[in-house]
Amino acid sequence: AIQMTQSPSSLSASVGDRVTITCRASQVIRNDLGWYQQKPGKAPKLLIYAASNLQSGVPSRFSGSGSGTDFTLTISSLQPEDFATYYCLQDYNYPWTFGQGTKVEIK
């Protein structure tokens, strides 16, 4: 199975900060990667699909980039509602695999 490694595992940031989360695949996955946000006690929510496509209704401060093995989720200006855990998911081949998650906490 393809291993997805996210970094950092956690970070502390302030409202207004620019935040970057990375995800590295153990092999090339083209751009078959999504980003999901999960708040405590809630289901994950799709933010980005196909590495860089913003899901309808998701604020434009979220963006994704990358191709091959290295991917990035960027939040351009962190808002209070963005404090959550973020997961990447590769859907290039089976089994689909998630990164271990990055928890974004309030500084």
Next chain:
Amino acid sequence: QVQLQESGPGLVKPSETLSLTCTVSGGSISTYYWSWIRQPPGKGLEWIGYIYYTGSTNYNPSLKSRVTISVGTSRDELSLKLTSVTAADTAVYYCARALYLSGYWSLDYWGQGTLVTVSS
């Protein structure tokens, strides 16, 4: 607006079978893929598998010998069965719509999840 709702027993005994239902409302099961994902308490997400509305399936090899995903007889329900459960199967179980569009996948609608605890 598509909505998904998982339901089933919250407690299952070791060695027994976990059975969950996902009810889809606000849309049809037809022409879509439907996936199950689980999350042990305090841990990350694991993809279990998916089913196409026609009944074709794809499972995570780590669970393949124990898992069955099927479309319900009512055609707006999906089911998940996991046999011979152990404490390691304790998790929140989510169903989600797996959209395949223009060559790309996304899990665009999720249920709220249901916690299943395996304990005697």
